[in-house]
Amino acid sequence: MVRVIAKSLDTSILDNVHVDKYSVEAQIEKILLKYPVHESKNYVQWLIKAVSLIDLTTLSGDDTRSNVTRLCAKAANPLPFLDEKVKTRTAAVCVYPNRVGNAHDVINRMKLTKEIQVASVATGFPSGLYPLHTRLQEIKYAVSMGATEIDVVLDRSLVLMGKWETLYQEVLQMKQECGTAHLKVILGVGELGTYENVYNASMVSMLAGADFIKTSTGKEAVNATLPVGLVMCRAIRNFYQQTGFKVGLKPAGGIKTSRDAVNWLVLVHTELGPEWLTPQLFRIGASSLLDVLAKDIKLTCNGIWPFF
Numbered sequence: 001m002v003r004v005i006a007k008s009l010d011t012s013i014l015d016n017v018h019v020d021k022y023s024v025e026a027q028i029e030k031i032l033l034k035y036p037v038h039e040s041k042n043y044v045q046w047l048i049k050a051v052s053l054i055d056l057t058t059l060s061g062d063d064t065r066s067n068v069t070r071l072c073a074k075a076a077n078p079l080p081f082l083d084e085k086v087k088t089r090t091a092a093v094c095v096y097p098n099r100v101g102n103a104h105d106v107i108n109r110m111k112l113t114k115e116i117q118v119a120s121v122a123t124g125f126p127s128g129l130y131p132l133h134t135r136l137q138e139i140k141y142a143v144s145m146g147a148t149e150i151d152v153v154l155d156r157s158l159v160l161m162g163k164w165e166t167l168y169q170e171v172l173q174m175k176q177e178c179g180t181a182h183l184k185v186i187l188g189v190g191e192l193g194t195y196e197n198v199y200n201a202s203m204v205s206m207l208a209g210a211d212f213i214k215t216s217t218g219k220e221a222v223n224a225t226l227p228v229g230l231v232m233c234r235a236i237r238n239f240y241q242q243t244g245f246k247v248g249l250k251p252a253g254g255i256k257t258s259r260d261a262v263n264w265l266v267l268v269h270t271e272l273g274p275e276w277l278t279p280q281l282f283r284i285g286a287s288s289l290l291d292v293l294a295k296d297i298k299l300t301c302n303g304i305w306p307f308f
């Protein structure tokens with residue numbers, strides 16, 4: 001099915017959205033209590049699945065060619081202690097635009113361009129508070145250096161002022177600039193004020209062509225939280241029901257423990273179904289989670305076939 005994106009925003013989709021804060025939080029508790037995956041005998045498989053869904057990220061001011069090279073090597077073989085048969089890779093690496101060329105070279109040399117995507121943040125990450133023309137140039141540059149996925153940030157002020165049409169037009173232009181690269185739209189949920197804003201920003205981004213909606217940059221004071229994740233899942237589900245298109249979800253920022261990661265998998269599995277738990281439709285953006293998952297996987301399956 002060809003995705004047709006309208007030239008202007010149909011604002012009727014934003015009408016009458018009301019999200020009950022208490023009900024969202026209560027529903028999260030219910031979901032997690034109903035699926036105590038961390039107690040299940042398949043727990044280690046959930047952890048390995050989580051590894052395969054990571055966008056392995058480095059977004060530091062002191063990133064260099066060498067640490068990006070190490071990041072790519074880790075993405076190619078994140079669980080070196082596992083048996084070949086159950087080995088996996090992370091879904092992507094995620095870097096700043098100036099490091100995209102380094103990541104692309106390494107992954108290309110390893111002949112893994114089909115298996116590991118190169119994602120670049122862009123558009124004045126993390127604030128988005130730059131002129132549109134320079135934000136668009138960043139996308140163009142990252143794509144020309146080999147990025148296959150572009151993680152753009154919204155200008156949060158447009159959401160806070162309810163300038164939905166302007167927001168729509170900006171995302172539309174970002175989508176066009178991406179060409180064949182996938183567009184992930186970072187909402188910056190910790191700075192959007194209300195769940196209604198999160199829902200509406202999700203909807204506007206998807207209508208304008210987002211392939212993924214992503215919670216956070218990892219640089220806000222509040223990053224990926226499960227209640228916000230539930231609101232975004234509901235937006236994705238409603239968008240799918242209305243248009244027939246499946247948009248992906250990427251929680252990012254502050255996901256640091258195995259339990260955090262598995263809780264996100266449970267949420268998506270429950271709200272959107274198991275078909276969403278693939279790299280095409282779900283990612284976890286994280287810089288330090290992989291080491292923790294690897295340690296827990298090693299501990300959980302120590303010496304037991306088929307993992308060693």
Ligand SMILES: O=C[C@H](O)COP(=O)(O)O
Nearest residue numbers: 218252253254285286287
């Ligand atoms: O997109 C990914 C985030 O920037 C990573 O955040 P983190 O360092 O809290 O894992």
